[in-house]
Amino acid sequence: MVMMLGMDPISIIGGTVAVALFGILAGLVFMGVERKFAAHMQARIGPPIRQPFRDVAKLLSKDSIVPENAIPLLFNMAPVLALASSIVILLYIPLGGFLPVLAGYGDLILVMYLLTVPALALVAGGFASGSPYATVGSQREMVTMMSYELPLAIAVIAIAWRLAAAGIADPFSLATIAGTATGITIWSVAGPLGIIGFVLLLIVLAWVTPAELSRVPCDTPEAETELCGGLLVEYSGRNLGLFYLAQGVKTVAMAALAVALFLPWNISWYVALSPNAALVADFAFFLLKLMVVIFFSVSVIRVGMARFRITHVVSIYWGYLGGLGLLGLLCVVLDASLGGGGML
Amino acid sequence: MSEDSKNKATFNVPIGPVHPALKEPILFTFKMDGELVEEVDFAPGKCHRGIEWMGMRRNPVQIVHLTDRICGICGVSHSLAFARAVEQIAEIEVPERAHYVRTIIAEYERLQSHLLWAGVAAHELGFDTLFFLAWRVREESMDVIEYLTGNRVNYGIVQVGGVRRDFTEDQFPRIEASLQYYEDIAAKLLKLFLEDKTIQIRCKQCGVMSKREALELCTVGPTARASGVAMDVRSDSPYAAYGDLDIAPVLPHHYLGLTNGDVYDRIVVRLLEVVQSVDLIRQCLANMPPGEVLWEKKYPKILAACKKATGEAVGRVEAPRGECLHYVRMDGNPSPQTWKVKASTYSNQLSWLKMLKGEQIADIPIVVASIDPCMSCTDRVAVVRDDRTDILTKADLHRLSVEKTRRLAQWS
Numbered sequence: 001m002v003m004m005l006g007m008d009p010i011s012i013i014g015g016t017v018a019v020a021l022f023g024i025l026a027g028l029v030f031m032g033v034e035r036k037f038a039a040h041m042q043a044r045i046g047p048p049i050r051q052p053f054r055d056v057a058k059l060l061s062k063d064s065i066v067p068e069n070a071i072p073l074l075f076n077m078a079p080v081l082a083l084a085s086s087i088v089i090l091l092y093i094p095l096g097g098f099l100p101v102l103a104g105y106g107d108l109i110l111v112m113y114l115l116t117v118p119a120l121a122l123v124a125g126g127f128a129s130g131s132p133y134a135t136v137g138s139q140r141e142m143v144t145m146m147s148y149e150l151p152l153a154i155a156v157i158a159i160a161w162r163l164a165a166a167g168i169a170d171p172f173s174l175a176t177i178a179g180t181a182t183g184i185t186i187w188s189v190a191g192p193l194g195i196i197g198f199v200l201l202l203i204v205l206a207w208v209t210p211a212e213l214s215r216v217p218c219d220t221p222e223a224e225t226e227l228c229g230g231l232l233v234e235y236s237g238r239n240l241g242l243f244y245l246a247q248g249v250k251t252v253a254m255a256a257l258a259v260a261l262f263l264p265w266n267i268s269w270y271v272a273l274s275p276n277a278a279l280v281a282d283f284a285f286f287l288l289k290l291m292v293v294i295f296f297s298v299s300v301i302r303v304g305m306a307r308f309r310i311t312h313v314v315s316i317y318w319g320y321l322g323g324l325g326l327l328g329l330l331c332v333v334l335d336a337s338l339g340g341g342g343m344l
Numbered sequence: 345m346s347e348d349s350k351n352k353a354t355f356n357v358p359i360g361p362v363h364p365a366l367k368e369p370i371l372f373t374f375k376m377d378g379e380l381v382e383e384v385d386f387a388p389g390k391c392h393r394g395i396e397w398m399g400m401r402r403n404p405v406q407i408v409h410l411t412d413r414i415c416g417i418c419g420v421s422h423s424l425a426f427a428r429a430v431e432q433i434a435e436i437e438v439p440e441r442a443h444y445v446r447t448i449i450a451e452y453e454r455l456q457s458h459l460l461w462a463g464v465a466a467h468e469l470g471f472d473t474l475f476f477l478a479w480r481v482r483e484e485s486m487d488v489i490e491y492l493t494g495n496r497v498n499y500g501i502v503q504v505g506g507v508r509r510d511f512t513e514d515q516f517p518r519i520e521a522s523l524q525y526y527e528d529i530a531a532k533l534l535k536l537f538l539e540d541k542t543i544q545i546r547c548k549q550c551g552v553m554s555k556r557e558a559l560e561l562c563t564v565g566p567t568a569r570a571s572g573v574a575m576d577v578r579s580d581s582p583y584a585a586y587g588d589l590d591i592a593p594v595l596p597h598h599y600l601g602l603t604n605g606d607v608y609d610r611i612v613v614r615l616l617e618v619v620q621s622v623d624l625i626r627q628c629l630a631n632m633p634p635g636e637v638l639w640e641k642k643y644p645k646i647l648a649a650c651k652k653a654t655g656e657a658v659g660r661v662e663a664p665r666g667e668c669l670h671y672v673r674m675d676g677n678p679s680p681q682t683w684k685v686k687a688s689t690y691s692n693q694l695s696w697l698k699m700l701k702g703e704q705i706a707d708i709p710i711v712v713a714s715i716d717p718c719m720s721c722t723d724r725v726a727v728v729r730d731d732r733t734d735i736l737t738k739a740d741l742h743r744l745s746v747e748k749t750r751r752l753a754q755w756s
Contacts, residue, residue, distance in 0.1 A: 042476045132357045136379070136705060216470050217542060224364050224470075226709055306542035307470025309706040310379060 015101035020087045022095070026287070027248020028052040030255075030294055037299045052248065059241030067234045069130025078125025079235070079242035085117035086249035093256045094178045096286030097266055097279045107172035108156055111257065115152075115212065118250050119145050122243070126231025137230025140310045144218060147317035148211040154325035155201040155208070158332045159186055159261055162194060165336035178260040185264045190335055197331025202262045204325045209254050209297035211317065213247070216302035218313055255293040256286075263289050354382055357705070361390045365468060365709035368719035372712070376705065384700045388693065391719040392726035396683050403678040404430045404504050404650045405643055411670070412498045414685060415721045417460060420446075420453045421663030422670070422685065422721075423502040428583060429659030429672040430504050430680075434649045442506035442637040447585040448519075448628045449493065449501055450661070451621040455526065456485040457664035458566075458614040458621075461716045462537065465611060468709040469546050474536060481529055488522045491515070505639030505646050516629055526622045534615055538599075538608075547608035551699040551711035554605055561698065564691045565666020567715045569593055570613045571605035577662035589627045594620055607707075607714045614716075651678050663688050665716045673752070682752065687721030 032049035039046020066072050091101045092111050119141060126138030163171035166189040170176050179185045186198055211218040227233065235243060267285045268278035308316065354377050361369040369390035375383035395414055399407045404426075411426045412419040424446055431438060463478035486496050492511055493499040501507050511519075537543060553563070558571035568575050576593040578586045594616045596602075596609035603609060640646050656673040666688030673682040692715040699711050727736070736744070 042473045043480060044476060132355060135355075136357070136376075139378075216472075219470065226365060226706055303473045305471065306466070306474075306540070306546055307706070308542070309546065309704055311704070312545060 012101060016087075016091060019090050019095070019101055023087050023090045023249040023252050024245055026290070027245065027250075027252045028056065030251060030290065031248050033291065034251075034294055034299050037295055038303050041299065041303045052244075056241050056244055059244060060238055062237035062241075064235075064237035064239045067130055070234065071128040071130070074124055074128035075234075076239060078121045078128065079239045079246065082118040082121035082125070082246035083242050083249065085114060085121060086246045086253055088117075089114045089253040090249065090256065092174060093253065094175055094260055095256060095283070097268060097282035099175050103173065103175045107170075108160055108174055108177065109172060111174065112153065112156060115253075115257075116145060116149075118246055119212075121246075122231050125235070125239075125243075129231070129234035131234050133227040133229070133233045134231045137227050137233070141214070141231055143310055144211055144214070144313055147314045148208045148218075148321075151204045151317055151321040151325045152208045152212075154322070154329055155205045156261070158197065158201055158325075158329045162186060162190060162332050162336055174257075174260050178264040186262070190332070191338070192335075193331050193338070194335030197328040197335060198262065200324055200328030200331065202258075204321050204328065205258050205262065206293075206297040207301070207321055208317075209258065209293075210301050211313065212254050213251055213298065215298055217305040217308045219307060251294060251298070252290065255290040255297075258293045258297070259286065259289045263293070359708065360386075365712065367464065368717070370717070370719050372708075374700075374705075374708070379704045379706070381700050381703050381705070381708070384697050386693070386696060388719060389723050389726040391723040393720070393723075396685060396724060399683045400679055400681075403647055404672075404674075404680065405647055407680070407683065408502060408504055409500060411685075412500055412502075415687070415718055416497055417457045417718065418453060418663040418665065418668065418721070419498050420450050420502060421661045421668045422687075424450060424584070425659035425661040425663075425668050425670040426672065426683075427502050427504050427659070428661070429657040429670045430650060430653075430674070432657035432659070433655045433672060433674050434504075434653035436505045436639050436646075436649060438506050438639060439636045440633045441510070441635045442639075443585040444628050444632045445507045445509075445511050445637055446502060447589070448511060448625050449489070449499060449507075450584065451625045451628075452485050452489050452492075453499075454664045455618055455621045456482050456489065457716075458618050459485065461614060461664075461713070462533070462611070465607075465710060465713055466537075466543075468713045469543060471540075471543065474540075477536070478533070481526075481533065484522050484525050488519060491518055503638060503646075504650065507637050510637045511632075519625065519629060523622050523626055526618065530615075530619050530622070533618075537611055537615060543611075544608065546707075546710065547606065547611060549604065549606055550707050551607045551703060551714055552605050553695055553699055555603070557698055558605065558695070561695045562691050563666070563695050563715075565662065565664075565688050565716075566594075566610060566613045566617065567666060567692045567695060570596055570603075570609040572597070572603035577660050577667050581660060583659075583661060585628060585631075586624075588631060589624055591620070591624060607710055610714045647678070650674065652676065656682075665689060665718060665721075666692060668721075685721075685724060687718060689715065689717045689719065689722040690724075693717065693722065 029049070031052040032047070035051065036046045036049055064076070066075055089111060092106050092114070094100050123138045123141050126134040126141065159177060160171045163177060163186065168176060168184065168189070177186070187195065190198060210216070232240065232243060266282040267273070268282050273281055354375050357374045357376050358371065359374065360366050360371040371387040371390065373385045374381050395410060399410050402410065408423050408427055411422040414422045459478050459482035463475045463482065466472070466474035466478060489499060490496045492515060493501045493509060501509055553571050555572040558568045558573050563571070563573070564575070572595060574593045574595060577583070579591045579593060594613050596604070596612045599612050599616055600609070653674045654676050656671070659670045659672070661668045668688055669686040671682065671684040672680050675681040695715060696712060699714070700708060703711055
């Protein structure tokens, strides 16, 4: 089931507000649930699921302190930019049965660029803080960004290319990749070899997620015990609250991207439902898929590992994950050139 | 960052006096070249509480409880070292059973201290799951210590002339249960800490100190043993009941086959010492002789004996972090004329300069933590005069110590 939002300005504005609200709420809820999962895996009770809401409420009600050495304009702008750009990513990603709000105005390549903007905002904010910890954190964040770009790009390109090879129009559009309208997914296009390739790429994307979100083992830019929070060290009050929200929204965006790329199925494809019921069912299923992605690529990884050194981040992402991605890409290419499988 | 390393533009990163990587206040100043540490300097003395000053205005029976509070982790080591010094001066004979009680509680202290350290180390590496696990495992020893002494921290069990509480036969099953618990979980802990890939890449070849450097820097305890120095007060000059026990220094090559002297080896040594402590407690339980646990039940008599005593003595104890040394000098007054505490971190801290040089920022927390620093044990002096802190050079320190020695010689 598909609900096309018209492209008139009012529905775009309405859609944007709805997506922003969804992103912020879902981000905080998922953060709470994720913390609970992690706590239980560590044999702790953990904070209540509504804890992130309390944290944000508290942060937003407090003053923001701007350090003496900081560049106030950049320092105050960075959190706003981070939150705004995180929300913008969500506008290009299909959410369950809903097509992206800005479908047709941007594709996967744009999303890849947009994914770097919140990180760049963090870097700018860190450099603008005028603290050595934040400076080191910003340097590390830049290095981390450069490290995970290659595996991420490989995964994304491989998918779009395989769809193009299968003769599907507009392969870079996320709506096409998710098959929201057509019901065609990468898994139905690819043959056995291609499926192996996609599984490899799925693993790569699962590992890119913690780097993208600065979570253990890739929390080097924030590294509490090394840099006391790194690029966020000087942030407090409302500004920190905004970064907190941005982190939540970005988590949702990253998971939604993974869902759109690799786990695109909707319930309404398989079960006949009334249009409205289908929308609700698809959306609920979408939230479940988000939770699964967050559980595996954030909770499980961060519970099971120590923090990398920044040099490890580079060698692991360029070397191992880049290599794994290329292997996956090779499988996908071979699959396409052998004309493997496919329902088309 | 490439800009930085190209131009060799160094910058200073202060870590401390208060920082999440540091459990106690101390100020590090790092001169960084990008992510690499070029130079290190540190300034202790942020945690000075004037305990020696307080002690020299009290009598030994009071001081023994003050020594418990020098450190929150190794209180028994300090009180034991102090009690041993006073007992030597006053020629007090400690009953045999008290020696065993002291050994058991000292080993339980080592158990909980090493497990606490293991958790802290995991946290410094960003591995919080292991941190929670280690501290949960540690809880068992805390419970037993509470069961035996009535306290979880500052146990208050050592007294000049023996111990204040006996460990009775009916308490043995609880002790045995905890030993069994640690025996069962030891293999799991070793596997989790030593075979984890991320811990290996973070800790191997990190913060290396060779055997020669360990000897030259006068390091003690697990820090020295991890570099291959076979040195342990418990076996080198046995005190309490250690002379009766089967004990040998734990060295990393027992487990790994070779000694690298890196952070990884320090984890190995401490975890193996947990296993060793379990064995030692078991030996104590098996061989515990019957009898009294205190030289004299009436404290005024102990005090009278201390008051009459004149002379000086050194009490040495292998604390969980290494040798802990108390120098006491009595001159026939109720309170000691001199009391000097030298904790293990005092000997170990200079190895930081060597270990940190050339490492990355990311390694600073774990390398600093790898000697298991305890600043409240170490800080015995803080010079603040006219609102400025003086830096004393080697020549100054030498002059001061010569002056003090002369002063001491005059008194006696």
